[in-house]
Amino acid sequence: MAPVPPGIRLLVSFDRNQWYKALTFILTFLLYTSFHLSRKPISIVKSELHKNCSPVSESTVSSSSQQASLPSLHTDMDCSWKPFDTRNYKQLLGAMDYSFLCAYAVGMYLSGIIGERVPIRLYLTVGMLTSGLFTCLFGLGYIYNIHSLGFYISVQVANGLVQTTGWPSVVTCIGNWFGKGRLGLIMGVWNSHTSVGNILGSLIAGYWVSSNWGMSFIIPGIIIAAMGIVCFLFLIEHPNDLQNISPCNNLPTQSWNQMNGHTELYLQYKDKKTQSCDTELLLPRDKVCVAVQPVVVVKSESAPSAISFMGALQIPGVIEFSLCLLFAKLVSYTFLFWLPLYITKAAHLDAKRAGDLSTLFDVGGIVGGILAGVISDRKGKRATTCAVMLLLAAPTLYGFSMISEFGLGPTIIMLLVCGCLVNGPYALITTAVSADLGTHKSLKGNARALSTVTAIIDGTGSVGAALGPLLAGLLSAGGWDQVFYMLMAADFCALLLLLRLVKKELDSTKSHPISTVELKEH
Secondary structure (H helix, E strand, C coil): CCCCCCHHHHHHHHCHHHHHHHHHHHHHHHHHHHHHHHHHHHHHHHHEECCCHHHHHHHHHCCHHHHHHHHHHHHHHHHHHCCCCCCCCCHHHHHHHHHHHHHHHHHHHHHHHHHCCCCCHHHHHHHHHHHHHHHHHHHHHCCCCCCHHHHHHHHHHHHHHHHHHHHHHHHHHHHHHHHCCCCHHHHHHHHHCHHHHHHHHHHHHHHCCCCCCHHHHHHHHHHHHHHHHHHHHHCCHHHHCCCCCCCCCCCCCCCCEEECCCCCCCECCCCCCCHHHHHHCCCCCCCCCCCCEEEECCCCCCCCCCCCHHHCCCCCCCHHHHHHHHHHHHHHHHHHHHHHHHHHHHHCCHHHHHHHHHHHHHHHHHHHHHHHHHHHHHHHHHHHHHHHHHHHHHHHHHHHHHHHHCCCHHHHHHHHHHHHHHHHHHHHHHHHHHHHHHHCHCCCCCCCCCHHHHHHHHHHHHHHHHHHHHHHHHHHHCCCHHHHHHHHHHHHHHHHHHHHHHHHHHHHCCCCHHCCCCCCEE
């Protein structure tokens, strides 16, 4: 009989639970990548909705006022897409961003509560399919030559509402499978889906933006809808969902609800040497696969109820981190929605090159999220890690405001560093901190709070995400410097809101994450 290949030996060295963890990690990563992939095109297409035709105008302008008016008409008719062909186009684009993000912020508070009470897999599937529909509808505005501002705003509002199904769902799934442990590192790597989605969205939208900007939305819309079908077919929201599909074990069906109606069973095996059926196909023919015989111990007879909104707010640290995220996400989403247009105007690049260059900000964001997770795991201080990165981000933003004076090399470095420092705290708060607080020991084992806590933190952050692009649209009319002053002020506000938690962490003699530090309520 031939020996088992070493590659197969490596594969079977991992138990079934580890394989399902890997599946959940990869699948939720791809699912939320598709969410951000579908949000990014609007920032790329902005420079196409209102083109910069000033070089054309300057070359054709003459000394007479009558001749000078002709280039303006040419610009409005040929270079821009109605209704964004007016002088106040920045305000109109900002209002369109605001409509999406405001709907997202409002819907997020409801989404976490709903997510605790319905199957996450179905909830997420419906959200992704409808998000794909509305993303495609925006692109169809180009195909069918639609010039109504009301149409585009309505589509953005609807898309903002259905996209709230994503974040609480995927964070809850990851929390169910990975618990605490080295959550900062795991979440730091996992949260890079935000930047990966932004990069892919930029590249896809940039490919179509100059020739047919409608496809910049239709292709991402199809992708997120297709991932919704994958979610329906493969997502496992909790390890206990697998107990009824084991080929070897006939597990009993007692119902003790833990999270989202799952049964929590503690299995004690009588014979630890018994081979499981995971490796049955690899056993020699003279060996027999014997089913393990579990002894089921039921921990409790009572089912914990879903936490209320006010109950979640009383968890120590939730309010501070929520308000901090409001300002941190304000900065991050201002870059998400306005960076390509800023590069276009400041560096005088076309829409495709500006979109490609803006992806470096998201590359820096990947590094920042992982770095924040690793440091907070090692030091055991989530709030302090966020505060240091916020402190360093402010002067970096000031340097970034002078991008037009740099060459290509320094601009690339500034994009990477700024992305790292801006997205690092944002990534840490929305992932590891949310999961820590959602399973805080003050809940006394009621893990059903995770979805609600995640929604509260990210929903409050989404208020800032809605305000940032709107303020950028208003302030940029007076110059881009004002936008960067606003971003620096927001960073300082986020830093101030964390000072109480930073002081508690520094005063503490323990070296644990925020979830295990004793935070006494005042």
